[in-house]
Amino acid sequence: MDTHHNDHGSDHGDGSNYLNATSGIWSWMFTIDHKRIGVMYTFGTIGAMMLGGLFALLVRLNLWVPDGVFDNNTYNQFFTLHGAVMVFLFVIPGIPGALGNFVLPLMLGAKDVAFPKINLLSLWLWAIGALFFVAVLVTGGIDTGWTFYTPYSVTNDSSMVFAVLGAFILGFSSIFTGLNFIVTVHRMRPKGMGWFNMPLFVWGIYSTAVIQVLATPVLGITLLMLAVEKMAGLGIFDPSLGGDAVLFQHFFWFYSHPAVYIMILPAMAIISELMATFSRKKVFGYTLVAYSSIAIAAFGFLVWGHHMFTSGQSAWAGLVFSTLTFSISIPSAIKVFNWLSTMYKGSVRLDTPMWYALAFLWMFTIGGLTGMFLGTMGTDVHLHDTYFVVSHFHYVMVGSIMFAFFGGLHYWWPKMFGKMYNEFMGKLGAVLIFLGFNVTFFPQFVMGSRGMPRRYANYLPEFQELHQVSTVGAFILGIGVAVGVWTLFSSIFLGKKAPDNPWGGTSMEWETATPPIEHNFHDTPSVKPVYDFSPLVYNEATGNWDRIAEESGDNHG
Amino acid sequence: MNLPILNTLASLVQDQKVAVPSDPTAEGTYWFPVQASTLAEKSDWTFYYIYWVSAFFTALIVAAMVFMAIRYRYRKGVWEGEASPGHSWTLEITWSIIPFLLTIVMWWSGFKSYMYSDTVPPDAYTIQVTAQQWSWEFEYPNGAKTYKELHLPVDTDVTFVMKSKDVIHGFWIPAFRVKKDVVPGRYTKTWAHPTMEGQYTLFCTEYCGTNHSQMMVQVTVEDQDSFDKWVAAKADPSAGLTDVEYGKQIWSQQCIACHSNDGSVVIGPSWKGTWGTEREFEDGSSAIMDENYILNSIVDPNSQLVKGYPPAMPPYKDLSQDQVDGLIAYIKSLGN
Numbered sequence: 001m002d003t004h005h006n007d008h009g010s011d012h013g014d015g016s017n018y019l020n021a022t023s024g025i026w027s028w029m030f031t032i033d034h035k036r037i038g039v040m041y042t043f044g045t046i047g048a049m050m051l052g053g054l055f056a057l058l059v060r061l062n063l064w065v066p067d068g069v070f071d072n073n074t075y076n077q078f079f080t081l082h083g084a085v086m087v088f089l090f091v092i093p094g095i096p097g098a099l100g101n102f103v104l105p106l107m108l109g110a111k112d113v114a115f116p117k118i119n120l121l122s123l124w125l126w127a128i129g130a131l132f133f134v135a136v137l138v139t140g141g142i143d144t145g146w147t148f149y150t151p152y153s154v155t156n157d158s159s160m161v162f163a164v165l166g167a168f169i170l171g172f173s174s175i176f177t178g179l180n181f182i183v184t185v186h187r188m189r190p191k192g193m194g195w196f197n198m199p200l201f202v203w204g205i206y207s208t209a210v211i212q213v214l215a216t217p218v219l220g221i222t223l224l225m226l227a228v229e230k231m232a233g234l235g236i237f238d239p240s241l242g243g244d245a246v247l248f249q250h251f252f253w254f255y256s257h258p259a260v261y262i263m264i265l266p267a268m269a270i271i272s273e274l275m276a277t278f279s280r281k282k283v284f285g286y287t288l289v290a291y292s293s294i295a296i297a298a299f300g301f302l303v304w305g306h307h308m309f310t311s312g313q314s315a316w317a318g319l320v321f322s323t324l325t326f327s328i329s330i331p332s333a334i335k336v337f338n339w340l341s342t343m344y345k346g347s348v349r350l351d352t353p354m355w356y357a358l359a360f361l362w363m364f365t366i367g368g369l370t371g372m373f374l375g376t377m378g379t380d381v382h383l384h385d386t387y388f389v390v391s392h393f394h395y396v397m398v399g400s401i402m403f404a405f406f407g408g409l410h411y412w413w414p415k416m417f418g419k420m421y422n423e424f425m426g427k428l429g430a431v432l433i434f435l436g437f438n439v440t441f442f443p444q445f446v447m448g449s450r451g452m453p454r455r456y457a458n459y460l461p462e463f464q465e466l467h468q469v470s471t472v473g474a475f476i477l478g479i480g481v482a483v484g485v486w487t488l489f490s491s492i493f494l495g496k497k498a499p500d501n502p503w504g505g506t507s508m509e510w511e512t513a514t515p516p517i518e519h520n521f522h523d524t525p526s527v528k529p530v531y532d533f534s535p536l537v538y539n540e541a542t543g544n545w546d547r548i549a550e551e552s553g554d555n556h557g
Numbered sequence: 558m559n560l561p562i563l564n565t566l567a568s569l570v571q572d573q574k575v576a577v578p579s580d581p582t583a584e585g586t587y588w589f590p591v592q593a594s595t596l597a598e599k600s601d602w603t604f605y606y607i608y609w610v611s612a613f614f615t616a617l618i619v620a621a622m623v624f625m626a627i628r629y630r631y632r633k634g635v636w637e638g639e640a641s642p643g644h645s646w647t648l649e650i651t652w653s654i655i656p657f658l659l660t661i662v663m664w665w666s667g668f669k670s671y672m673y674s675d676t677v678p679p680d681a682y683t684i685q686v687t688a689q690q691w692s693w694e695f696e697y698p699n700g701a702k703t704y705k706e707l708h709l710p711v712d713t714d715v716t717f718v719m720k721s722k723d724v725i726h727g728f729w730i731p732a733f734r735v736k737k738d739v740v741p742g743r744y745t746k747t748w749a750h751p752t753m754e755g756q757y758t759l760f761c762t763e764y765c766g767t768n769h770s771q772m773m774v775q776v777t778v779e780d781q782d783s784f785d786k787w788v789a790a791k792a793d794p795s796a797g798l799t800d801v802e803y804g805k806q807i808w809s810q811q812c813i814a815c816h817s818n819d820g821s822v823v824i825g826p827s828w829k830g831t832w833g834t835e836r837e838f839e840d841g842s843s844a845i846m847d848e849n850y851i852l853n854s855i856v857d858p859n860s861q862l863v864k865g866y867p868p869a870m871p872p873y874k875d876l877s878q879d880q881v882d883g884l885i886a887y888i889k890s891l892g893n
Contacts, residue, residue: 239742281638343625346638369611378670451731456770533637
């Protein structure tokens with residue numbers, strides 16, 4: 001019995017797929033296949049993550065002793081480059097570029113995104129932006145922090161121009177991806193897939209895309225102003241030239257706060273898929289989870305001043321920002337409760353992707369709740385610019401977003417490469433990452449409220465113990481990430497052949513061959529009710545979840 | 558903003574000033590240093606409220622997750638979840654309203670304590686704070702100036718009027734829970750009412766460059782009498798010192814961050830063995846180090862930039878004649 005052909009035949013039967021259909025470096029560099037572009041983003045952003053991670057280990061190494069291991073200037077560059085590489089080259093582009101690109105058209109039964117050539121352009125812009133950051137490294141580095149606050153970033157004499165231009169170019173990569181995804185979701189859904197019959201992954205990617213298009217231009221203009229000020233001496237942000245030092249913060253955070261929703265919404269999108277598939281049940285409260293994505297995207301534009309409560313901003317502006325910040329906590333909480341409820345009366349399978357999803361629920365709860373301390377004006381006065389903030393955002397960026405990324409990678413990797421990774425190694429990586437992460441960052445909450453400022457190359461001896469615990473955790477985390485990445489990469493060569501639907505997912509990407517053929521489907525699969533698990537039956541012999549067709553009479557049982 | 562309605566609203570959120578007796582036996586907690594100001598109690602109350610709400614919900618969520626992962630675990634043959642409602646308005650409303658009500662308390666109490674720390678008492682004892690890369694200067698009403706230490710009288714309102722000479726810095730005394738950015742081109746203000754005698758630390762808390770982590774200042778809170786004596790003595794810092802000693806004192810407070818006295822290079826040239834020597838400048842010209850050279854280097858440092866060094870020194874236009882004399886004497890004493 002040919003179990004591949006359980007739905008109108010979605011492979012060529014000759015082993016050819018998008019990976020081997022054409023060969024040679026030009027066929028990859030000039031591809032317009034969203035799947036190949038997604039694969040290149042995957043390797044590129046994972047590479048950036050490892051580079052950013054290397055800087056993180058250097059940062060934590062320096063903090064082993066109060067007087068530092070490296071000189072101050074070197075340390076300051078390490079934390080700046082860690083932040084800049086992670087934010088601009090990994091977290092912002094990562095999930096949309098790698099998984100959004102690969103999965104979105106498949107989920108819509110489409111052959112590609114709306115604008116495949118612009119998609120390639122986005123990838124090239126990412127690569128060029130990355131080269132600019134390499135130029136930063138090679139020409140002496142920057143030490144302003146990833147936030148480039150003025151006047152320090154204007155008067156500072158280093159490779160700022162490369163960094164500013166690099167971020168500018170990466171911004172366009174993001175804008176074009178957002179544009180592409182918006183049009184794809186609006187115009188390329190199959191007949192019968194209304195908005196409320198789409199997988200929640202699509203809602204998440206769509207909400208992200210809206211922010212990418214609306215917010216990123218503000219960063220672009222801000223960076224241009226910074227460059228113009230430095231090169232032409234025009235007084236915008238530098239008081240010695242007649243500018244306003246705090247104005248930069250408004251411009252910068254007007255983008256950078258929505259940017260963190262560009263980071264988290266795709267992660268939440270992945271979690272929706274994982275919770276559904278591994279509970280074998282539709283996400284509870286589907287409609288509200290969908291609306292929450294849009295609400296988070298919209299409200300995200302209104303809260304930037306919560307980064308500026310101590311900047312000299314007026315208390316009344318602060319009150320407005322604090323109020324709006326709390327308004328985002330409600331849709332976020334709604335999502336967490338709905339995901340949890342998805343497990344109720346489900347059939348919960350604890351494969352590696354689900355370990356990451358459940359870890360996400362815990363880490364995101366902590367990350368989100370610690371945001372309340374910072375959105376509350378009075379407590380923020382004490383906690384701003386301390387390790388408490390550092391810990392809060394790492395709980396969201398790493399504990400939530402990176403965990404979701406790894407969960408999504410483990411979930412879709414068999415579809416992308418046609419191989420199953422080693423399940424024990426997958427879980428080992430997850431455990432090391434979870435342990436290492438918490439050992440690194442939980443102590444930092446305590447350090448912050450006790451009086452440890454952030455971005456400090458040296459510190460008072462009373463903080464040494466907690467710093468050392470944190471550093472040990474960072475190295476455990478590093479090992480865990482290496483194990484996770486190794487598990488995935490090595491499976492490409494060493495893994496068992498993967499069936500079409502190893503997890504029993506209901507969305508259309510699971511109805512095509514593994515790996516997919518170049519043009520995704522011979523015939524578009526029929527649209528079914530979203531998250532309907534009833535036709536899927538696990539086949540012990542093949543490890544595949546077979547789809548028992550209903551009305552069509554095409555029943556392979 | 559100065560609209561009358563806002564002032565009325567502000568007065569609703571300001572508490573009465575509370576006198577708290579000094580308690581030298583008080584210790585910090587797991588999360589915080591001691592509560593050494595009237596603000597600290599208010600700020601900490603809000604923190605602990607959020608903390609307990611957070612701890613409760615985290616425990617609830619994790620427990621629910623673990624319970625359901627076990628109770629509803631996959632069993633062979635159970636290909637999908639049991640039929641159950643996919644949605645519940647009751648639940649959605651409940652788990653939106655309850656968190657919403659809990660967060661209102663956070664939001665409001667945080668606003669109150671913020672307004673308390675942001676509403677500077679008029680006519681309080683005012684200290685002028687100037688931040689620069691990478692040191693502080695504190696000027697007291699009687700003209701005294703200190704650099705490495707800040708003394709404050711206990712049980713008194715103290716206002717800080719702050720500005721930066723260069724980039725944005727941050728003024729943070731964790732024991733007081735007081736923090737405000739110090740910005741170039743404008744004044745920012747904050748205040749504190751210290752309640753406990755003791756020694757605390759002031760940190761720079763807005764990243765400002767290479768030695769951002771080395772701008773710590775010891776804060777001493779003492780009784781009014783001791784404070785009055787201390788500040789009176791500081792008003793004449795040169796009292797009892799020779800020119801060379803006075804110069805060395807100024808160096809150790811304002812110049813040491815960049816200039817060493819032992820030949821090593823920190824940021825700028827070392828002062829050791831430079832008196833009377835020929836200094837070569839970036840533009841090819843040169844000059845002998847004498848009294849006028851030193852004066853010019855202080856008030857217009859980049860006009861004669863020594864070759865091989867960055868133009869990193871800000872001008873110091875406020876030094877008195879006596880202070881410049883002291884510095885000249887000290888540099889002379891370091892050899893030629």
